[in-house]
Amino acid sequence: MTEQQAIDTLKAKGICPTRPRVAIYKYIQEHFTHPNVDEVFTHLSPEVPTLSKTTVYNTLRMYAEMGLCSMLTINERQLVFDGNANSHAHFMCKVCGRVYDVPTADKMLEEMHIPGHRAEEMHLYYRGTCQSCLLKQERM
Amino acid sequence: MTEQQAIDTLKAKGICPTRPRVAIYKYIQEHFTHPNVDEVFTHLSPEVPTLSKTTVYNTLRMYAEMGLCSMLTINERQLVFDGNANSHAHFMCKVCGRVYDVPTADKMLEEMHIPGHRAEEMHLYYRGTCQSCLLKQERM
DNA sequence: TCTATCTCTGTAATGATTACAATGCAAAAG
DNA sequence: CTTTTGCATTGTAATCATTACAGAGATAGA
Numbered sequence: 068m069t070e071q072q073a074i075d076t077l078k079a080k081g082i083c084p085t086r087p088r089v090a091i092y093k094y095i096q097e098h099f100t101h102p103n104v105d106e107v108f109t110h111l112s113p114e115v116p117t118l119s120k121t122t123v124y125n126t127l128r129m130y131a132e133m134g135l136c137s138m139l140t141i142n143e144r145q146l147v148f149d150g151n152a153n154s155h156a157h158f159m160c161k162v163c164g165r166v167y168d169v170p171t172a173d174k175m176l177e178e179m180h181i182p183g184h185r186a187e188e189m190h191l192y193y194r195g196t197c198q199s200c201l202l203k204q205e206r207m
Numbered sequence: 208m209t210e211q212q213a214i215d216t217l218k219a220k221g222i223c224p225t226r227p228r229v230a231i232y233k234y235i236q237e238h239f240t241h242p243n244v245d246e247v248f249t250h251l252s253p254e255v256p257t258l259s260k261t262t263v264y265n266t267l268r269m270y271a272e273m274g275l276c277s278m279l280t281i282n283e284r285q286l287v288f289d290g291n292a293n294s295h296a297h298f299m300c301k302v303c304g305r306v307y308d309v310p311t312a313d314k315m316l317e318e319m320h321i322p323g324h325r326a327e328e329m330h331l332y333y334r335g336t337c338q339s340c341l342l343k344q345e346r347m
Numbered sequence: 348t349c350t351a352t353c354t355c356t357g358t359a360a361t362g363a364t365t366a367c368a369a370t371g372c373a374a375a376a377g
Numbered sequence: 378c379t380t381t382t383g384c385a386t387t388g389t390a391a392t393c394a395t396t397a398c399a400g401a402g403a404t405a406g407a
Contacts, residue, residue, distance in 0.1 A: 083373075085385065104363085117371095119387045124364070140280045144395090145363060158321050169321055181298050181309055183338035191331045198323035223404085225354065244394085257402095259356045264395070284364090285394060 068096045080133055090115050091126045095136050095150030101157075101166035103145045141166060141192045157190075160197035167197065208236045220273055230255050231266045235276050235290030241297070241306035243285045281306060281332045297330075300337035307337065 073093045077084040090111050095102070102110075108123045127148050131138035136150045141159045147166060149157075156169040171191065180186075196204075213233045217224040230251050235242070242250075248263045267288050271278040276290045281299045287306060289297075296309040311331065320326075336344075 083384075085372080087386075117387070121365080121388075122386055125386085138283075140283045143278070143280045143286060146283060158324050158326065160324070161327070167324070181333055181335070184298050184300070184307065184333075185335045185337075185341060186298065186333040187301070187335040189331075189333050191329075193321055193324075193326040193329050195321075195325045195327040197325075201325060223353075225403085227355070257356075261357075261396080262355055265355090 087122050099151045101147040103147045157192040159194050162196055162200040227262050239291045241287040241289055243287045297332040299334050302336055302340040
């Protein structure tokens with residue numbers, strides 16, 4: 068993702084492409100690692116020295132509300148963000164805390180209808196022990 | 208749910224059926240309203256005057272780990288608990304914060320397999336605006 | 348009754364998130 | 378190019394859900 072692509076996407080959504088916003092958008096598009104606010108802040112600080120954590124919070128929340136990313140509450144202790152807009156589920160390891168993507172077999176889930184209510188977001192996730200942590204446990 | 212039923216269930220799981228624990232278990236079985244810790248604490252305080260909030264946290268977390276209830280992170284600000292063990296999805300209204308149950312059409316979701324990892328919990332939920340809040344908005 | 352163990356309680360600490368007021372910046376108008 | 382106006386950003390302080398911990402209490406078996 069080039070700087071220009073990020074700027075164009077933000078402009079297309081009617082978002083003023085300021086320096087912090089472009090950097091944050093670029094970061095979540097280049098790192099599908101489900102970062103939390105602190106990770107985004109820490110990684111971008113050198114590049115945008117005046118960046119504040121409040122801005123990271125505000126910006127990511129805005130992106131989530133506008134559909135530019137999704138905000139996951141899979142981790143009970145902190146929010147994490149996912150720049151990958153394709154429909155997919157998540158798996159969180161209770162041991163190491165990592166969040167993995169899980170491809171969903173089909174589009175069925177998206178079409179589910181909740182009678183009466185207006186659903187705006189759908190989330191499917193799993194919690195358990197990831198392969199890497201299972202292997203570590205076996206060795207002990 | 209009678210007191211005795213609650214005691215029997217706890218004993219069957221190897222949990223010492225103390226007064227706070229029985230009261231908490233009984234409460235979540237009688238109130239499928241997705242209460243948070245504060246609600247459980249406030250409602251049970253008159254009945255169990257020495258109850259402490261820490262005990263509510265510890266007990267509900269234990270129940271969740273032992274499969275006696277589930278702990279939902281659907282609300283980004285606080286945990287809520289669901290004593291209904293039957294497989295179902297949830298809908299959270301972004302306006303009023305209420306959490307509704309959504310019956311899942313079939314058992315398909317439960318059988319999903321995550322290659323490599325060991326999944327222990329599955330959660331499916333939606334966020335949006337509930338019927339009641341939609342109606343209120345229309346009136347304005 | 349005594350003792351060992353498990354529970355519970357209350358306070359204090361933690362830490363993620365948000366509120367807010369002051370400052371800075373960007374783009375349009377002049 | 379400068380001014381102006383409104384939006385964005387910053388940093389600090391506050392909030393508040395959750396957890397840690399240590400002392401007090403209850404329980405069951407000997």
